[in-house]
Amino acid sequence: MLGGAEEIGANCCYLDLDGTGILIDAGLHPRDRSSRAFPDIDVLGDRPTDVLVVTHAHTDHIGAVPYVMRRLPHLRPIMTHATRDLSHIVLHNGARLLRGDISASFPKQWLEFYGREEIEALRYAFEAVPYDDPLRLRGYSGRSAIDLGLHWSGHILGSSSVSLNVKGFSVLHTADIMLSDQFVVPKARIPRHHVDVLITEATNAATKQLPTYAEETKRLAAFVNGIVARNGSVLIPCFALGKLQEMVVHLYSMMRRGSIPHLPIYTGGIGVRINKVYDQYCYSDPMKRPGFEVSDIPQERLRRDELLHGDFMRNPSIVLAPSGMMNFGTMSNTLARQWFTRPEFGIAFIGYQDPESPGHSLLASEKKKPFDFGSTRSSRVCEVERFRFSSHASGEHLVELAEDIRPSTVVITHGDAGACESLALEIHERLPGTRIIIPQHGKPYTLLQSE
Numbered sequence: 001m002l003g004g005a006e007e008i009g010a011n012c013c014y015l016d017l018d019g020t021g022i023l024i025d026a027g028l029h030p031r032d033r034s035s036r037a038f039p040d041i042d043v044l045g046d047r048p049t050d051v052l053v054v055t056h057a058h059t060d061h062i063g064a065v066p067y068v069m070r071r072l073p074h075l076r077p078i079m080t081h082a083t084r085d086l087s088h089i090v091l092h093n094g095a096r097l098l099r100g101d102i103s104a105s106f107p108k109q110w111l112e113f114y115g116r117e118e119i120e121a122l123r124y125a126f127e128a129v130p131y132d133d134p135l136r137l138r139g140y141s142g143r144s145a146i147d148l149g150l151h152w153s154g155h156i157l158g159s160s161s162v163s164l165n166v167k168g169f170s171v172l173h174t175a176d177i178m179l180s181d182q183f184v185v186p187k188a189r190i191p192r193h194h195v196d197v198l199i200t201e202a203t204n205a206a207t208k209q210l211p212t213y214a215e216e217t218k219r220l221a222a223f224v225n226g227i228v229a230r231n232g233s234v235l236i237p238c239f240a241l242g243k244l245q246e247m248v249v250h251l252y253s254m255m256r257r258g259s260i261p262h263l264p265i266y267t268g269g270i271g272v273r274i275n276k277v278y279d280q281y282c283y284s285d286p287m288k289r290p291g292f293e294v295s296d297i298p299q300e301r302l303r304r305d306e307l308l309h310g311d312f313m314r315n316p317s318i319v320l321a322p323s324g325m326m327n328f329g330t331m332s333n334t335l336a337r338q339w340f341t342r343p344e345f346g347i348a349f350i351g352y353q354d355p356e357s358p359g360h361s362l363l364a365s366e367k368k369k370p371f372d373f374g375s376t377r378s379s380r381v382c383e384v385e386r387f388r389f390s391s392h393a394s395g396e397h398l399v400e401l402a403e404d405i406r407p408s409t410v411v412i413t414h415g416d417a418g419a420c421e422s423l424a425l426e427i428h429e430r431l432p433g434t435r436i437i438i439p440q441h442g443k444p445y446t447l448l449q450s451e
């Protein structure tokens with residue numbers, strides 16, 4: 001692991017498959033701007049590097065591609081069509097955030113990789129492949145051909161799990177995976193075939209059983225109705241890619257069913273452009289309701305220059321604003337400070353919070369008691385509540401996947417130490433003969449000895 005070992009960080013996994021070097025993902029750390037912001041390419045030394053697979057367009061998986069492609073310009077970057085179409089929106093946005101967020105430890109020369117032209121040029125270098133259509137890689141550093149397949153992982157538009165087969169030896173990397181339906185996208189479709197090594201994510205593995213979407217929907221409706229009864233507005237901080245589309249569709253269907261009143265829904269930032277990419281793929285990619293377009297749902301535009309005095313400050317509304325963890329300089333961070341002073345307003349968290357993010361400390365805060373909101377000391381009188389509409393599989397589902405596949409080795413990544421350990425324990429109990437690895441940063445592991 002060059003990043004993302006025992007954390008959700010600059011995710012990057014390196015595999016040497018019989019001499020061919022494959023990198024899976026090149027993520028930007030969600031928060032860290034030290035040397036751990038990017039995958040640790042230097043660990044590789046003179047090992048072979050041939051192909052870069054990008055599993056999906058979330059920043060913690062794609063955000064360091066400009067850096068990695070500059071360091072290793074000969075890499076062949078491969079992804080799905082939708083991920084390629086989302087890539088430049090996400091990378092330009094990431095570049096904007098990086099430029100506004102330079103800590104003393106962040107080397108300034110790194111920003112050069114994130115210029116407008118650099119990102120546009122990358123887009124044309126990206127090679128898109130369809131789901132479940134194996135691509136034969138040959139003629140690289142290794143002796144043998146490799147069959148690479150991307151499979152629908154149920155996480156967000158364009159997301160994929162990766163299968164790699166070399167000389168009858170098979171690896172499946174789940175990447176970010178969801179094993180039950182969401183509101184817009186259906187659950188993963190992992191092909192049934194022999195797998196020797198399963199590399200799995202573990203985001204939610206510490207929670208064995210997540211509450212169901214139906215249970216959380218009931219709680220969310222009660223929360224929204226409570227706030228609206230007091231003439232307040234609800235702020236939902238969420239990732240612009242995936243979470244925002246899921247919640248727009250879900251809130252609108254709650255309104256249509258009458259479980260919450262018809263309210264203006266505000267969306268903004270890159271979310272609006274991402275909605276359009278979802279709509280472009282509404283027939284060709286896996287969708288719960290093929291042909292349904294997110295942009296058809298009425299949405300008010302959230303404008304950066306109107307954040308302090310938008311109509312939502314006067315009339316009950318629902319505001320969906322990035323970022324999901326309320327990082328400094330983002331819309332949700334600016335809006336939250338407005339919300340803090342209004343006892344009738346409410347903030348509903350719906351996604352993962354990095355332990356050191358402003359969102360995490362707000363969630364742990366109590367009314368009228370001071371807390372650190374990023375670098376500033378704040379206090380709040382508004383309501384704050386957490387809901388679990390995760391787009392990552394529960395621990396139980398991940399264990400079932402391992403039981404189903406029965407690999408000889410399981411490698412656990414993309415989760416904090418506690419999540420990785422509890423998944424390891426659970427799999428060990430159910431599949432006692434299986435070798436389980438929780439890889440450490442930069443440490444090599446032999447997955448199969450050649451005779």
Ligand SMILES: [Zn+2]
Nearest residue numbers: 056058155176
């Ligand atoms: Zn993701």
Ligand SMILES: [Zn+2]
Nearest residue numbers: 058060061176
């Ligand atoms: Zn991720």
